[in-house]
Amino acid sequence: MACRSGARMNCKEFEHRIPEFLNQTLDYRYMEAFREHMENCDSCREELTIQFLVTEGIKHLEDDGDFDLDAELGRLLEQNNKNLRFHQFRLSSRRYMITTALILVGMALIFQFG
Ligand SMILES: [Zn+2]
Secondary structure (H helix, E strand, O other), X not given: OOOOOOOOOOHHHHHHHHHHHHOOOOOHHHHHHHHHHHXXXXXXXXXXXXXXXXXXXXXXOOOOOOOOHHHHHHHHHHHHHHHHHHHHHHHHHHHHHHHXXXXXXXXXXXXXXX
């Protein structure tokens, strides 16, 4: 399987991922490309906003119907930023730990057989 890291997401793919993003079930593998595309593509950002409005609008039908869409969307993006940062931190610290473990194992082997 080809590594798609850093690959740009096209509009079709973006649209396909919007429901996952709104449900906060979007895979972290796509998150960065998704956010990048959103920031660079006006029509997709608009599409995301519309779908968000529809999704949230349905959710809030039972409420008094009085909610601040921009604030809600801002909150979702903020939450998404936090998740992404946390994930990146975890990923890098895990890599660091694996590297450290490999070095230790390597040193142990050298001492044992060297
Ligand atoms: Zn687009």
